[in-house]
Amino acid sequence: MTSTSLTSAPLSSAPLRSAPLKSPRRKSNVRMNLRTVFGVVMIAVFLFPVYWMINSSLQGNENLLETQWFPFELSLEGYQQAIESQLGNLITSLVIAVGAVIVCLAIAAPAAYGLSRTNIRLPGSNTFLVLLLITQMVPGIVIANGLFPLYNDLGLVNSYPGLILANASHGIPFCILLIRAFMMNIPSSLIEAARIDGAGELRIFVSIVLPISRNALVTAAVFAFLFAWSDFLFALTLTTDSSVVPITLSMYQFIGAHTQSWAALMATAALASIPAAFLLVVAQRYIAAGVTGGAVK
């Protein structure tokens, strides 16, 4: 195979090019570099909205009509306004997202462990796993609509616990499946050994399973944080006054109320994007680590 392709490739392409015959390796390098150039241009176009957000956020409000291509006249006025008016909402979002992460992990980690032990037959556990997958398919508006009367009865509307519990729902099924996939690779022998040493079930979970699963837990936490941070639907539907307003809801009101102060809106957007950017940089490492599962030796 190699001989035919090697000889035929230069022969067939030689008449097409006026350039002197190149070695196949050189040529494929050129082609790969072209790919890189094309890829960079494509991604630049694709990410243009993100650039535009940052660019607009750095231009003051005086040039109301048209945003310049580059922030030549750098102005932090947008950020100043954003922080003055949105800092409280950013903190609200932070509190809710951190709370949701705690709820999420507290529920997902034990469940993942219970569902990961392949040497114990658990009738019904597969049904539960299928149910978890189905929950991902239920439209959020159905949940919000069905949950609101319950929240109203329990006094959870306009409250931090209400939004924390609801936002954990964005992450719990995902986190259970993610952590379980990792925990299934923990050898049973490790757990059996601890059992023989006299460790109780809870002890095994806390001092053996959880430390080994650290990478999976961090990954799950990061995603749970991001899901809760991005939540808009529950913020919109499970609040009726302005006592608890996460940043997404506040931005939505901002868009409706005064669309003229674009710089401030874009600065708010940029500030609210920080967790996503952070995740992109940091979590990739953890995801890779979770997949290779190097923790178990």
Add this chain to the structure above:
Amino acid sequence: MTTLLMSDKTATVRRAPAAGGAARVNRPRDTNSHRVIRRRQLFAWLFIAPAIVYVAIFFGYPIVNNLTMSFQDFTTTTFYTGEAPWVGFDNYVSVVSSALFARLSVNTAVFTILSLAVTFVIGMLLALFFNAHFKLSGLLRSLILLPWLLPLIISAAVWRRMMDEGSGILNQILSSVGIGSVPWLTNPDVALFSIIIVNVWIGIPFTMVILYGGLQEIPTEYYEAASLDGATGWNSFRYITWPLLRPVVAVVLILGFVYTIRVLDIILALTGGGPANSTQTYATQAYQLSFVDFKFGVGAALSNILIVVSLLVAALQLRTSRRSNDLAG
């Protein structure tokens, strides 16, 4: 996430014989094995219990409640009086017979199908493009993820800025090439397509990443063998890539459909369903009915229609893809 779901499926398959084997080995050796197994099962369920309770409250209860509410006259007064009279199918009748329903159905269908089709084609092309390794390919691939990680409201706000008719950058660019300005979000004939553009932009990363994962699973030997037979380019895609990728394609399309038909954030932030209901879908109208008009019963009826449509189409897609897989081999 879908890669997770798929690896999960194989894991469950693998696990069944292992569990049976362990039980068989244990039984003759340990006389107390039955009690030991029972004990371990009990502990396993204790670990899972909080999750079951949570899922029951935050997924099970709302779904059931939504169903019962859809047969009740459930409004704000219900919260004070506690009375929600049963009205049979009245809520469904009022939703379906409303003048807006045909419009909603068309909007929902156009929005979902067009978004899904365009997202899929672009995502596929990107996945194929990145399937070859080249300098910076890893970095560029992870940068693509950014729109997917951003909160939807942020993406919507940025696009709203860019699509502003008077001062947005899109019209600035268009008029500099002499096309003139487009009323992206203010014209009823254009607004739905503008929303689709934004939705495609948000959906591309997910589609591309899942398809890329599928492409990476296809052994390179197949392509080498095929190129020996003279199949390259389009033919190798048609006879090797596409058939082998089909299960992944099915997952992408089903999840894509389910995720697209329920889109709410983007539409609310970009147009709020307007102008003149031109971007109103089942999801936005269900929100409107329940949380703006406070007709929870009618809103529940419409959101139940949404859930039925989305599960029905998902099941149909699943069946079609199964059948075509059976036919393929």
